[in-house]
Amino acid sequence: MDGRGSNMIDKTKDGAPEAVTSNRRLERRMEEKTEHNSPQKRIRRQQADGAEKRTMWVQIRMFPIWLRILIVLILLALAAAAGLMVGYGVIGSGEPKDALKWETWTHILDIIQGKES
Numbered sequence: 001m002d003g004r005g006s007n008m009i010d011k012t013k014d015g016a017p018e019a020v021t022s023n024r025r026l027e028r029r030m031e032e033k034t035e036h037n038s039p040q041k042r043i044r045r046q047q048a049d050g051a052e053k054r055t056m057w058v059q060i061r062m063f064p065i066w067l068r069i070l071i072v073l074i075l076l077a078l079a080a081a082a083g084l085m086v087g088y089g090v091i092g093s094g095e096p097k098d099a100l101k102w103e104t105w106t107h108i109l110d111i112i113q114g115k116e117s
Contacts, residue, residue, distance in 0.1 A: 063071075081100060088104075089096025098104050110116040 084099040085096040088094045088099035094104075107116070
């Protein structure tokens with residue numbers, strides 16, 4: 001074969017036509033030039049050609065999912081406490097620290113339920 005990718009059928013040493021393998025190589029080169037080759041396409045092509053499977057890179061998380069959920073819940077509780085303090089102390093006329101006391105909430109619930117006026 002002359003190496004220019006011609007489609008002539010040349011006989012190899014064992015007598016098998018070489019055009020089939022050279023056409024496959026030529027097609028692969030044309031795909032590489034025309035397409036953006038993603039790793040998935042390369043792996044599929046290697047598997048189709050019978051080549052070894054390539055090991056994919058696996059991301060290892062620094063913080064597990066359960067820790068992320070816990071951090072979000074803690075931040076949510078802190079944001080709620082800050083909102084209560086701003087609402088009770090700044091918007092209302094109370095002391096901001098009183099918004100976090102249990103007695104304040106029992107007093108508010110008593111007012112809502114009609115036990116106190």
